[in-house]
Amino acid sequence: xxxxxxxxxxxxxxxxxxxxxxxxxxxxxxxxxxxxxxxxxxxxxxxxxxxxxxxxxxxxxxxxxxxxxxxxxxxxxxxxxxxxxxxxxxxxxxxxxxxxxxxxxxxxxxxxxxxxxxxxxxxxxxxxxxxxxxxxxxxxxxxxxxxxxxxxxxxxxxxxxxxxxxxxxxxxxxxxxxxxxxxxxxxxxxxxxxxxxxxxxxxxxxxxxxxxx
Amino acid sequence: xxxxxxxxxxxxxxxxxxxxxxxxxxxxxxxxxxxxxxxxxxxxxxxxxxxxxxxxxxxxxxxxxxxxxxxxxxxxxxxxxxxxxxxxxxxxxxxxxxxxxxxxxxxxxxxxxxxxxxxxxxxxxxxxxxxxxxxxxxxxxxxxxxxxxxxxxxxxxxxxxxxxxxxxxxxxxxxxxxxxxxxxxxxxxxxxxxxxxxxxxxxxxxxxxxxxx
DNA sequence: AGTTCTCGATACAGATGTGTATCCGATGCA
DNA sequence: TGCATCGGATACACATCTGTATCGAGAACT
Numbered sequence: 458x459x460x461x462x463x464x465x466x467x468x469x470x471x472x473x474x475x476x477x478x479x480x481x482x483x484x485x486x487x488x489x490x491x492x493x494x495x496x497x498x499x500x501x502x503x504x505x506x507x508x509x510x511x512x513x514x515x516x517x518x519x520x521x522x523x524x525x526x527x528x529x530x531x532x533x534x535x536x537x538x539x540x541x542x543x544x545x546x547x548x549x550x551x552x553x554x555x556x557x558x559x560x561x562x563x564x565x566x567x568x569x570x571x572x573x574x575x576x577x578x579x580x581x582x583x584x585x586x587x588x589x590x591x592x593x594x595x596x597x598x599x600x601x602x603x604x605x606x607x608x609x610x611x612x613x614x615x616x617x618x619x620x621x622x623x624x625x626x627x628x629x630x631x632x633x634x635x636x637x638x639x640x641x642x643x644x645x646x647x648x649x650x651x652x653x654x655x656x657x658x659x660x661x662x663x664x665x666x667x668x669x670x
Numbered sequence: 671x672x673x674x675x676x677x678x679x680x681x682x683x684x685x686x687x688x689x690x691x692x693x694x695x696x697x698x699x700x701x702x703x704x705x706x707x708x709x710x711x712x713x714x715x716x717x718x719x720x721x722x723x724x725x726x727x728x729x730x731x732x733x734x735x736x737x738x739x740x741x742x743x744x745x746x747x748x749x750x751x752x753x754x755x756x757x758x759x760x761x762x763x764x765x766x767x768x769x770x771x772x773x774x775x776x777x778x779x780x781x782x783x784x785x786x787x788x789x790x791x792x793x794x795x796x797x798x799x800x801x802x803x804x805x806x807x808x809x810x811x812x813x814x815x816x817x818x819x820x821x822x823x824x825x826x827x828x829x830x831x832x833x834x835x836x837x838x839x840x841x842x843x844x845x846x847x848x849x850x851x852x853x854x855x856x857x858x859x860x861x862x863x864x865x866x867x868x869x870x871x872x873x874x875x876x877x878x879x880x881x882x883x
Numbered sequence: 884a885g886t887t888c889t890c891g892a893t894a895c896a897g898a899t900g901t902g903t904a905t906c907c908g909a910t911g912c913a
Numbered sequence: 914t915g916c917a918t919c920g921g922a923t924a925c926a927c928a929t930c931t932g933t934a935t936c937g938a939g940a941a942c943t
Contacts, residue, residue, distance in 0.1 A: 470919090471919085490796065490800060495900060495901085496901070496902095509922080516902090587789075592860075596858055623873055634851035635847050635848075638843055645798065645812075683940085708930060708931085718892090720931085721893075729931095
């Protein structure tokens with residue numbers, strides 16, 4: 458009944474099929490929704506049958522949990538990668554201005570590249586909303602992302618000696634909410650993602666930085 | 671095949687069952703999602719059987735469209751009602767400050783009172799995202815709400831001689847996104863809606879008003 | 884009061900989905 | 914090379930959902 462933690466887990470082959478199933482699930486969730494994607498369809502897209510699925514997951518919700526966990530890891534590592542790339546030359550331009558650019562850059566880099574993936578995450582949030590067993594898992598991932606992102610922002614702010622007019626966690630939530638809203642609107646309209654999204658987010662961030670007046 | 675526009679429509683009885691079905695659908699969509707709510711369940715909650723449903727709607731998607739349209743109307747009339755209540759005494763306090771308070775008040779008043787209703791709308795947006803036939807309808811309702819809300823904000827701003835650092839439509843989108851994000855987080859956490867939401871939104875709005883410095 | 888028509892209930896056929904139980908090939912180990 | 918285990922496929926039993934076709938009660942109209 459329980460996908461045991463110890464014995465079953467690690468086998469290269471097994472792990473590979475898990476990943477393929479997870480990938481297929483993310484794709485399908487974005488296209489048809491969590492409830493609109495049958496286990497059968499997920500398997501079909503991954504190139505397996507339901508036998509493989511139930512050998513690896515106890516249920517669709519269990520798979521959802523794993524999708525969430527993996528997303529959390531991917532998000533954090535994408536963010537770290539983006540940070541690593543930032544050149545470290547000190548203030549040739551205004552420090553705050555650079556901070557904003559970099560922060561938005563890192564934020565955007567950590568977001569899913571394909572809008573279907575973002576939709577998939579929206580689906581999973583809503584699914585977690587109505588599925589008590591998933592709430593905790595969703596919140597854990599969210600907290601992980603949220604905490605490390607906002608503490609990162611705090612650090613950067615401190616470095617240039619700037620402050621925010623609202624808590625950094627709220628600013629992070631705000632960026633996420635606006636990003637989500639913008640992308641879903643563009644999808645609904647059939648447009649591509651607005652090119653000036655980075656500047657819009659920068660303007661938002663800027664509005665909450667209290668520095669000079 | 672087609673729920674005809676002319677002949678079938680108006681009968682008090684018929685209209686009443688339509689409304690009850692729409693109400694039941696909104697409730698269920700909030701609880702179980704659009705795809706998670708069967709036509710049967712909707713009817714059951716409304717106190718009918720599927721016969722009534724298919725006599726009134728061609729399909730679940732058709733009902734979704736009507737839910738959206740009705741939501742749009744409800745939103746607009748709730749907003750108008752909220753506006754009507756605002757006392758019209760001129761500036762005993764700072765005009766901008768009052769403007770912010772009133773604007774947030776009107777905005778909040780137009781939002782659904784029960785969080786399940788908000789979730790229901792999020793569900794419908796996602797459902798529209800993956801259902802081409804619904805996109806247009808969703809966008810129409812959204813545009814209606816968005817346009818009238820932001821032009822209202824523009825009017826109010828003009829009256830007190832204030833300006834925004836970003837287009838008013840963006841500010842409206844932002845308020846909506848933040849509201850949605852906040853409420854869904856609180857639901858996920860099992861908390862009640864944060865009491866200081868109005869102040870948070872006011873702070874946001876404030877941050878985008880350029881006036882004095 | 885009788886007739887017509889409206890509206891919703893009931894019954895049915897077909898499709899789809901889930902979870903489990905069983906089976907078979909491949910892989911790893913001796 | 915022979916054997917045991919693992920991983921995924923196949924088959925099955927059961928549940929659920931949809932849309933339509935048909936039927937009957939009651940409202941409306943005269």
